[in-house]
Amino acid sequence: MVGGGRAAEELGLGRGEFARAVQLGMVRAGPCATSGAARFARAELDRVRAVEGFPDALRERVRTVVAAGAAELLGISPGRFTRLARCGRVTPVGYRINRYRAVVWIYLASELLEFARREPGLMRGSAPPEDRELMEARADLRPRRWRGRHVGLLLRRTADPWERAAVLASVLPEEELERAVPDRAERILLTGLAPPPPYGHPQIPAAAAVAAGLLRADPPDELRWYRTSLEFALVGARDQSKTTGERGPT
Structure with missing residues (x-):
């Protein structure tokens, strides 16, 4: 396993290009390091290098x-x-x-x-x-279309019911999340499993405040869709907990 910087170097990609390739699932991350940093298997890097047209085709895709x-x-x-x-x-x-x-x-x-x-x-x-x-x-429609894409990409990365529920919960404003998930302990769990901000999310507080608005669903019909999807995802997550006796991802 190698870190993201080394993986990007071995694939001949810049930092932004590599982050976009990972975001889009073109390069699949392996188990994270104990620090939480993403790691990449050499077998995965070999798979990417073996794709026809590498590296130019990959650079063009990102x-x-x-x-x-x-x-x-x-x-x-x-x-x-x-x-x-x-x-x-x-x-x-x-x-x-x-x-x-x-x-x-x-x-x-x-x-x-x-x-x-x-x-x-x-x-x-x-x-x-x-x-x-x-x-x-x-x-x-740009914010809504981007949110839909972002959520879809995150859902593709995990099959765990609690982690999938956390992705859906992450786009709901706090008051909507409380309505969808009355159990405070479940809300704390979902918040703890929430995905990090996407690549490019600013660190400067004033800019981060603007970007934060892009991460939350807004139109009523969009809110209903995510809330309904979350409630459905929680059914599967709770069933898993009943089976394993543990609350949270397995």
Whole structure:
């Protein structure tokens, strides 16, 4: 087993590229060290190196751009790209908070190119009726689409019922979590198992406060979806505890 820095070096990836590859499941982490740091098996690094086109293909899969670069990549105006993103046509893979405390969304270049090939009609001409309706309502689906992607990626990393429940609980505001999980001991357990903030989450308090809002579900229908999913996940987690006699991941 090797640490993340050594694994990135052996795969020829920069720190950000490697973090994105791990986030997307392209490089699978092994059991953590006693310190909690991620570790990677050499067999996994060998598997990644054996994929056709390595390392260029891997670098291309994790290449990211922000809005201006995305518009240039697709050959469209920045305004059109922003409209496509706000209407949920493309999904961010991450974010950063700039010095003005504004959210800068990050996109996978490979996904944008695939989207352009799949939807050439959206690259030119007028917006479709459903997009115009969203624009008139001043909707912005980027946070919600990113949350959905983030939660999905986290759920793929574990099969443990309590850890899966903790992922779902992590996107609920405190008051919603209390309604979904009345048992205080269970809430403490879920909080303890909550995943760490995603790569790129700022450390500076003012920026972190802005980013924290991205981690919590907001629209009523989104809240209902996560709350219902959490309640369903807890059924399986509680059944596991009844079987093992222990509360928490096994």
